[in-house]
Amino acid sequence: MMFELNTQRSLWDHALVTLAEKDCEPEPDLAAFLRQGPAKIGGHGLDIGCGLGRHTLATLRMGYEMTAVDFSEVAVQRTRELVQSKGFNADVRCASMHNLPFNDGQFDFAFSWCVLNHGTRKIFEQAISEAIRVLCSGGVIFGFVMSQHDSRFGSGRRVGEDCFAFTEGPESGICHYFPSERNLVNLLERFSVIERLKEVFFDGSENAFYHPEMSRSCHFEFIARKH
Numbered sequence: 309m310m311f312e313l314n315t316q317r318s319l320w321d322h323a324l325v326t327l328a329e330k331d332c333e334p335e336p337d338l339a340a341f342l343r344q345g346p347a348k349i350g351g352h353g354l355d356i357g358c359g360l361g362r363h364t365l366a367t368l369r370m371g372y373e374m375t376a377v378d379f380s381e382v383a384v385q386r387t388r389e390l391v392q393s394k395g396f397n398a399d400v401r402c403a404s405m406h407n408l409p410f411n412d413g414q415f416d417f418a419f420s421w422c423v424l425n426h427g428t429r430k431i432f433e434q435a436i437s438e439a440i441r442v443l444c445s446g447g448v449i450f451g452f453v454m455s456q457h458d459s460r461f462g463s464g465r466r467v468g469e470d471c472f473a474f475t476e477g478p479e480s481g482i483c484h485y486f487p488s489e490r491n492l493v494n495l496l497e498r499f500s501v502i503e504r505l506k507e508v509f510f511d512g513s514e515n516a517f518y519h520p521e522m523s524r525s526c527h528f529e530f531i532a533r534k535h
Contacts, residue, residue, distance in 0.1 A: 313379075313404070316427070319481045321382040324360060326478040334366035337508075337529060338421055341450045342370055349448050350416020356405050356439055357423025361387030368396040375399040375415070377408065406434035410442045418443060419450040422527070425485045428468045432485045433495055440499040443534045449500070450531050454486045455507055457526040461486045492528055500532035 341349075351373055355364045358376035364387055367374050376398055378384055384402045391398045403409050405424065424435045432453075439449050454461075456470070464472040464484075471485040487495075489505075496502050510525040 316483060317379055320380045323478045324380060324382045332362060334363050335421055338363060338419060338450060339366060342367055352416045354415045354418040354442065356418055356420040358387045359383050361390040363421060364398055365390055365394060368398060377401050377403040379404045406431045406438055408438045408442055412441055413444040414442050415447060416444060417448045421452045424451055425453040427483055427485060428471050429485050432487065436495050440534050445534060447534045448531060452527050452529050454484055455526040455528050456486045456488055457507060458486065459524040496530065496532045500534050502530060502532045504531040
């Protein structure tokens, strides 16, 4: 099986309609990162892979200026509608995470929740590089990506090195790359200083709607500051 960007975009458009009823509240760990405030992480942020807009909205409510991107037209439209319906403004664009349409050093911080690993290893590495490229010197990124300790590692159809397309649930057909800790650390340290890196485990029952085949979820949560 080969990775084809337009096919992946179409699959995500379909998945997001299904997930609309579930993805509503911001994730607690990301909310805690944002509660540090502009004095700590700066005032202008980028949401990479905004999905249905829950984290973009949460960040706007905390008083930040926000830009958001997603390669799904459905996601972009839903995020724009959500933000506007709550009385906020944000720059929401359709763009791929591995080719961001921004200048170097444009943002104070960036975050991405369960998005950067959607693709091959090459796309993952390009996406991390791009996320850090658009940060100002000293800017910080919060990321949440899959780990090889996840029960789904090795399941589904193999797409490439440590990359598999799931065959069940709303994300069926969508490619997921599972970085090793060594690969993730080596990649981040090319561009930044790692301030936090931990593995986060969830019981499979907590994510049964999204991934009925899963017995255990495991992700890396990281915070890194640009050199």
